[in-house]
Structure formats: C-alpha cells, structure tokens
Amino acid sequence: MEPNNKIKITVITIYAASLVAFGFIVDTPYEIAAGLLRILTRPDTLVTDYIGVGGMGAAFVNSGLLTLMFIFILYKLKLNYSGVTIAALFTISGFAFFGKNIVNVWVIVLGVFVYARFQKEKFAKYVYIALFGTALSPLVTEILFSDIWSLSMRIVVSVLIGLAVGFILPPLSTFLLRAHQGFNLYNIGFTAGIIGTMFVSVFKSYGFFPESQMIWSTGNNFTIACYLAVVFISMIVAGFYLDRDSLSKLKNIFEYPGRLIEDFVFLEGIGPTLVNMGLNGIIATTYVIIVRGAINGPTLAGIFTIVGFSAFGKHCRNIIPIFIGVFLGSLTKVWAINDPAILLAALFGTCLAPIAGEFGWIYGVIAGFVHSSVVLNVGILHGGTNLYNNGFSAGLVAAFLVPVINAFRKEEVE
C-alpha cells in the first residue's frame, strides 16, 4: 500500500462514520432498529426512499454501516484508494438511502466472487464491478418479498438470480464500455439496465411482473441540508489542509474532460480532489434547493454520487451544462423541474459530464436535454429493478450522441 493511502482511508471512513452518528442524533436507537427492520423486509424497486420507509435515522445508519462494511472489505483486499474507489464508496453511501441495504447487496457481490474463482483470479480484480454492480439488488428482493411461491422457493430463486447477475456482470460491464467509449461515467448502470431488461423480460414471460413504486419523502430539507453543509465544507477545509496547492491543482482538475478514466486522486492528489468533491456537493445540493425539490433518500443518492464521481471525472465545468440541459427541458416539455424523476435526471444525468468536458458546454446542454426525456422512457424495460436507471439511459444517450457529435466535430488528442 502506498504511504498516504492511510490518510485516504481515514478520511473516507470518517465520512461513513458520520452517517451513522447523524442517524443516532436524529432518531432514538429503538426508532432506528424498527426503521431498519422495515427497510430490510420489503422490495426495493424504483423509487423506494428509505427515509420514507424507515425514517431518517435508520436510513442514515443503513448508509453508514453499508459503506463501512465495504471499506473493511477494501481494506482486507489491501487496495490503494484511487478516484474510482471513492466514486464506488460514495455511490454505495448514496444508494443505501434508496435501494441498497446491509442485507440485499451480498448475493450479487458473492456472484462476482464466484466469477473470480471460476476465472482462477483474485476477487480484488473485480471488486469495483462488485461494488457498482449492487445496483441490481432490487432484482433479488423483488422475488424474495413477492407472494408468488413459498418462502423457501423464493429464497432459492432470489439467491440464484443474484448469483447469476453477479457472475455475468464482469464480462458484460467491460464489453459495454465500447458502446459509449467512456462518455457515460455510470457504465455499470448501462450494464445493469441491459441485464435488468433481460431478466425482467423472462420474468414477464412467466407471468411475474415486477412492480415499480413511488415512496418519496418530503419535509426534511433543513435537517439534511445542515448535515450536508457540514460534510461538504469540511471536505474543502480538509482538502486545503492536506495540500496547500489545492487551489492551483483544482484549476488543473477543471481542465480535464472527465471521460473514463480520469482519476483526479492520481492526477492531482487527494487534497484538490476533496475540494472538488465538496464544491460539487454544494452545487448539487443548491440545485435541489433552488428548484424547490425535496432532499430525501433518492436525491441524497444523486448528491452523494456526484460527490463520489468528483474524484473520477466530474467537476463544476462539466456538470453544470447537464443541469442547464435538464432545466431547459423543463421549460419546453410536459413536466416540472422539481418532479421526482426530473430531479433525479438532473442529478444522475451528470454522468454525461464527459460530453460537456470533451466537446464543449453546448453539447453538454444537449446531452442533458435529451437525457431528461430518455430516462423517463427506459425504466419500464427493467421494471425499476436497476437502481442506476439514469446510468442506463445515459449509456443510450452517449452511444447515440457521441458518434453524431464526432461526425460534425473532430479534434486532435490533447
């Protein structure tokens, strides 16, 4: 392990632990235990806001515990923390408010582990695919908590499906990168969308229809915004503390297009990366507040995912055009800017940031504009079983837009 890896692990662990601590500040242990029980014993298809299901305390504790568990696994695997590590862990933290929990993710992780063993390789090689791949956890719980068969049958089938999903994720996720050439940062979202579509198509052929839902809590903006403000400001302060040159290096970060693979931790160091993460967290939270959206489980997932990928491709210059694209869409299309699906489209749609970074802000606006329509139309394919529905949509948008943009514009490599 490299020497400053300990610093990175410590910083990320503190943020994960702060989620648990905040959970215990806002709710009593009894409320948290009861809330966790509710979260763990129900289907998780889109959109299941864990704050709405189990309360704020339980949702934060679930998020913090799950992140700490994955931090422990990465520690045991002796991995050096890079931009993708931070992106993966914050994605876990975020989606643990909105579909992933301390029980339902493990079967898929086990599936990836079995694949590694099958290939006679170390699990460490596939660990990031395993972390991101937990997006399909609702596929497991949708069967487990349905009423179609006996409990023992449901356990067997849901475990088998989880293992199968984990097993096919590594080859598929690598192969599908070529479709969008790294212009969709949520590549596993694209992969999971394809897998979810295949599985749900087979389910439907046998008369089983996964049910989408809409659990969307409101009224917690002030409390959660206070927590987020402390977290994001502390990231900026920590970033400057760890590297006094963070400001000049932050300017370097703004120059990267952000296309996969642009690892800001390797390229500029952990200090400026933390500043970038804090800055983008503030921008994303401010966006939700300005459009009068709710800060809840799903939007927290969007905000945390932006923060995580601010170590691996996102910065304010390439995400703001996406926000503008979605906003312009709201002026001309039939929905409102703070509708739940559109709020999520703006936050998660920033996975198309590399299009703005590589081709210019106007193409980023177009990408956001197109994405906000496509994302509303693809969820039905996988029946809400892919938590990264926006990643699925963004993969399609990037695969469609990039060749078209290239046809009109071609530049030399930098």
Next chain:
Amino acid sequence: MKHVNKRLCKIVDEVFTYFLNIGANDITVNFKDKDDHYQINLKCNYTSMNKKKLDKLIKYINHPKSEEMEEYYWELAGESDIDTELTLVGMMTDDKTIEVTEDTIEIKLKRYKKS
C-alpha cells in the same frame, strides 16, 4: 486472464494512436514474447511538442500498475481518437521507460505474464 493477446494489441493501439495524433510520420513498434514477460517498445519522431504535453504523457504512462482498474476498463484502450487512455497503458504495464530526445520519443513497456 482472458483476452491476453487482445490486451497487448490494445496497449500498442493506444500508444500508436497517440503518436499519430502528435504528428509522427515515422513509427516503429517492436514486440517480444519472453519467458516471463512481454516487452513492447514503441518509437516515433515528432516535430513540435510543448512541455505541458510531454509532462502529461510522462505522468499518464507512469500510472502504477493496477489490476483492478485494468480488469474493468481495459476495453477502453485504443478505442478513441479524440482523447487518450494513456493512464490505462500505465495501469496495464509493470515497468515503463520514456526516453525523449530532440526529435524522437521512445516508450518501453514491460508486462509480466503472471502478476
């Protein structure tokens, strides 16, 4: 490990594309399959290359070997001609040397067969 040959081709493809994009018109690729490793040497001429670009090249290629990143992202190498994936080349190789003269760049890459 799967697709060993294709991965080697991707490494060459990525660096070769980069050389073409900086205006090289004389490129040599030398590949050797040795007992315990593969040796890939690529050399090109160049006419104008500012220091910033050169520093970037050296920084990207010198990315430490990273099996977990390679396993997920190797398919991206050599895929795009508008942007580089030179960090992937660094992640996919164990030893790397870059020699720059007034008019040539030579990159020597070693990739061990067993990690």
